[in-house]
Amino acid sequence: xxxxxxxxxxxxxxxxxxxxxxxxxxxxxxxxxxxxxxxxxxxxxxxxxxxxxxxxxxxxxxxxxxxxxxxxxxxxx
Numbered sequence: 001x002x003x004x005x006x007x008x009x010x011x012x013x014x015x016x017x018x019x020x021x022x023x024x025x026x027x028x029x030x031x032x033x034x035x036x037x038x039x040x041x042x043x044x045x046x047x048x049x050x051x052x053x054x055x056x057x058x059x060x061x062x063x064x065x066x067x068x069x070x071x072x073x074x075x076x077x
Contacts, residue, residue, distance in 0.1 A: 011070050012043045015057065018067045024060075033060050 019025065029035040035056070039049055057068050 009072050009074055010046075010048075011072050012046070012068070014066060014070050015043065015068045018061055018063055022061050022063075029060065035060075 019029070026037075026040045030037055030040065033056075035053075039053055042049060054065060054068050057063075058065060061067065
């Protein structure tokens, strides 16, 4: 029997809300602030980013860590 579970326990949903609220876009993050398109792509796919990158986003968007990421507990445990 296969047990399905969510491997990605970190969500970037707060990040997408925050950039929208701040009037930013991925275009401005890439072209104005030098964020790599690969970082944005990883985030869209739910991949990992470094804590240094989270720090960069907090500085750019003048927000807190929880405005960038949130932890989603694994409900299968």
